[in-house]
Amino acid sequence: MAENDSVLAAARVWRGAPMALATVVSTWGSAPRPKGSHMLVHADGRFEGSVSGGCVEGDILDTAAKVIAGAPFAVKTYGVADASAWEVGLPCGGEISVMVQPVSAEGFDPELFDRIAEARGQGRALTVTTDMATGHSDLRPVEAGEVFVNRYAPPRRLLIVGAVQIAQSLVPLARTLGIETVVIDPRGRFLTEERFPDTILDDRWPDEAIAAYAPGPATAVVTLSHDTKIDDPALIAALNGGAGYVGALGSRRSHAARRERLAEAGMTPEQIDRIDGPVGIDIGAIGPSEIALSVAAAVVKAFRDQD
Structure with a gap:
């Protein structure tokens, strides 16, 4: 543990x-x-x-x-x-x-x-x-x-796709919870050590990066970029790799559109149903820090459900 x-x-x-x-x-x-x-x-x-x-x-x-x-x-x-x-x-x-x-x-x-x-x-x-x-x-x-x-059990790991403001709050939360965290984003202006000090940063395209980390039951993948060119390949790689938890930021309407895109990309309904979207436990979160808290809680719950 x-x-x-x-x-x-x-x-x-x-x-x-x-x-x-x-x-x-x-x-x-x-x-x-x-x-x-x-x-x-x-x-x-x-x-x-x-x-x-x-x-x-x-x-x-x-x-x-x-x-x-x-x-x-x-x-x-x-x-x-x-x-x-x-x-x-x-x-x-x-x-x-x-x-x-x-x-x-x-x-x-x-x-x-x-x-x-x-x-x-x-x-x-x-x-x-x-x-x-x-x-x-x-x-x-x-x-x-x-x-x-x-x-x-193997160490728990969180792969965050999208070096956005929510990620800046989520990284220290995950670290406090003993979860090894990686921030993935091919956009160099977002992915900087200044914005994410003392954090593992990966500038590869998310599908390549996630596949390299070989996600299993002890790995959570959360997409936060709001860019379908970044988030969708990450979700496909996470689902195909068997990540223990897969979450995606966005509204219910955007998640419905996401489901259609992933189905067109060849994902099965069973795979798509594994996505927690909108990501996080509903705590009425407002702002990046509270959203990060709801995401961290969902990740912890998913890991605990496996224990």
Whole structure:
């Protein structure tokens, strides 16, 4: 999941140091973090990630310090029914179980971080299985006993077609959400580093660019240029490539005309129906920033629906 990106990055930076990995292995009710969420703890007390949004992190840090010092892996359960609920529980409701294991050959092997990074770099998901009797994690399935299975999806990516004002607001929003973002526009006057600082810029024609990025379920494509010569080829490439989400800016009237053009270009009704048009969740948005917010929400929802 995207929320673990910072943990995977920290694992690379801290490689070789004694560490412990905390993982949410079960949830009930209004638990603040989903199963599979990680918190990586360094021997010097630094940590990255979260397993509860702050409710139980203090107790997990204490447990992690013991595991790093040689104590066996542990599974801690927290909920409002606990006597210490307001100290190390979940006063917001719900219940979670958190596994704390050493980052070692006996627990979560450090090499697994490399394998996860390699798979994500290739756009592939990777599944890691943990034997809950021993706390040992492996890529091979555990044949008997209680196990926890964590799936590491490829990084989420957003391809924005059209370096327009809405895109200027959408890029930082997507970045905050942990979504890798690329702005595609063959118009040099629009696509500048000044307008999109610290952003991947691609000046190829959208159909060529999108095909090169090989969009899959973890890729969203949004067309914003309002220029049919730019947007239509992008939509065709996104639909043919199997992008997880495809959205197009425009009114209902313009979308109806777009459907006709795409049908004439050979797109099937089923493919065209996949386009979210007008793009975004209806929040009554006015202005570029609010429209960007509605688009970002639609992208996140599409990704969540795949989880």
